[in-house]
Structure formats: structure tokens, C-alpha cells
Amino acid sequence: MMIGSVGDVHGRKFLEILKEQRKMEQLELLLLAGDMTDSNDLDQFDLAIDELRRLGGAPMIGVFGNEEYDESHQEYRKRKEITFLDDEVMTFEKEGMKVKIVGTTGSLDRPTWWQRTNLPDIWRRYQLRIEKVSQLLTRDDADLLILLAHYALTYKTLVGEKEDRYSEMGSRRFESIILETGPDIVLHAHAHGGTRTATILKEQKSLEDFGKGTRKITIYNVSLPLTRSITCFDARKEDGNLHIMKRECG
Ligand SMILES: [Fe+2]
Ligand SMILES: [Fe+2]
Numbered sequence: 001m002m003i004g005s006v007g008d009v010h011g012r013k014f015l016e017i018l019k020e021q022r023k024m025e026q027l028e029l030l031l032l033a034g035d036m037t038d039s040n041d042l043d044q045f046d047l048a049i050d051e052l053r054r055l056g057g058a059p060m061i062g063v064f065g066n067e068e069y070d071e072s073h074q075e076y077r078k079r080k081e082i083t084f085l086d087d088e089v090m091t092f093e094k095e096g097m098k099v100k101i102v103g104t105t106g107s108l109d110r111p112t113w114w115q116r117t118n119l120p121d122i123w124r125r126y127q128l129r130i131e132k133v134s135q136l137l138t139r140d141d142a143d144l145l146i147l148l149a150h151y152a153l154t155y156k157t158l159v160g161e162k163e164d165r166y167s168e169m170g171s172r173r174f175e176s177i178i179l180e181t182g183p184d185i186v187l188h189a190h191a192h193g194g195t196r197t198a199t200i201l202k203e204q205k206s207l208e209d210f211g212k213g214t215r216k217i218t219i220y221n222v223s224l225p226l227t228r229s230i231t232c233f234d235a236r237k238e239d240g241n242l243h244i245m246k247r248e249c250g
């Protein structure tokens with residue numbers, strides 16, 4: 001199954017990059033990592049989605065970015081046949097492959113100045129969101145478990161951004177949850193100037209952990225101005241084993 005992901009189109013701002021892409025006819029699922037528009041502009045959101053549809057007709061599942069304001073979420077849900085996951089989960093099945101997607105805007109370790117000033121309960125909301133996502137991240141009978149977020153899920157993909165801004169761009173509290181639950185593909189956007197991929201590692205911290213092995217998980221930043229392309233994965237089951245390869249979309 002070919003799965004693509006992209007975030008941070010920001011409406012007209014980075015639309016040109018989408019226009020340069022080759023068609024993605026093999027794509028079977030497209031995951032939108034938020035900020036498809038800029039400053040909550042619904043028309044520019046439509047422009048971005050139309051451009052993605054022109055590239056390929058795969059079903060779209062998305063999360064909201066900070067540019068898609070809370071008060072308009074219902075509007076976005078009504079438009080363009082996209083399934084939005086707002087601390088929610090859905091399963092997508094195709095050709096015998098069951099994909100479970102957990103979607104969230106994500107959290108910030110330190111809310112932005114605007115959020116701190118205008119949303120007094122935001123610290124608590126971010127904390128609750130982390131707990132909710134951790135509960136949703138169960139594999140059950142899915143072949144493939146995906147975590148899709150807007151804000152960064154680690155600081156390691158923020159390298160390239162100003163270091164003193166990391167805590168206002170994501171939450172590294174997701175790292176331990178990711179290492180505990182082991183999603184197969186982990187995606188976020190929001191860090192336009194960050195790093196495309198980073199690996200997090202579960203280290204042996206105590207004697208009890210000894211012999212349990214280490215777990216390594218790669219986190220992908222699919223921010224369009226950074227990647228300059230859709231990020232694509234080929235996931236397939238062979239002899240009961242799951243193989244995931246990052247590859248060209250077209
Ligand atoms: Fe963003
Ligand atoms: Fe963005």
C-alpha cells in the first residue's frame with residue numbers, strides 16, 4: 001500500500017511546490033499533517049486540497065494545524081471529503097491490509113504567548129491530549145499503526161529551528177509514548193525549518209530493562225517547505241511480516 005503524507009502547504013504560500021510534483025497515481029492513502037491553509041482561510045484550504053486531488057485521487061485523512069482555527073473545524077470537516085482526526089482514531093482497509101491511524105494536532109511543552117494569554121486552560125488541554133493519544137495508540141488487529149500529528153512529537157526533528165523555540169513547537173513528552181506503543185509510521189509537520197527525519201531510541205535505564213532489547217523509531221517531519229515533496233511510504237505484508245520502505249511518490 002502506498003501511503004503519502006504532507007503538511008504546511010499554507011494555502012497559496014507553498015502551492016507552487018505542489019504544482020511542481022509529479023502525479024501520484026499509485027497513492028492509496030494521503031495523510032494531511034495540518035496547516036493546509038494560512039490564517040484560517042477556507043478558500044486557500046480548498047486551493048491546496050484541489051491541487052493535491054489533481055496529483056492523485058487517494059482518500060485523505062487529516063489533522064488540524066494551528067492555521068486551521070478551532071472555531072472553523074466544523075467547516076473544514078464539511079468541505080472536500082476529508083476525514084479529520086482530532087484526538088481520534090480510524091481504520092482504513094485495502095487489499096487485506098488494515099491500517100489504524102491515530103490523529104491529533106499534538107501538544108506544545110510550552111504554549112505560545114498567544115495561547116498562554118488567550119486560552120487559560122491550554123496547559124491542561126495539552127497534557128490531556130498526550131494522555132488521550134497514548135490511550136488511542138493500541139495496535140489491536142491492525143497490520144499497520146500510524147501516528148499523525150501537526151506539532152512536533154520530538155525536539156530531534158526541530159534541529160534547524162531556533163533552539164529556544166523548540167518547546168513552543170512541539171512536545172517531547174510524546175517520545176516515551178511512541179517508544180512504548182511502537183507505531184510503525186510516525187508523522188508530524190509544523191517545523192518548516194527543522195529536520196526531515198530523526199530516530200528516537202529506548203535506552204536501558206535500569207537493571208529490570210536489561211535484556212528487553214532496544215526500540216528504535218523514526219519520526220518524519222513532512223513539512224512541505226522542508227521536504228519540497230510529498231513524503232511516501234510503501235507498506236506491505238510479506239510472509240506475515242510487515243515491510244515499510246520510504247520511496248518516491250510518483
Ligand atoms: Fe503549524
Ligand atoms: Fe506551518
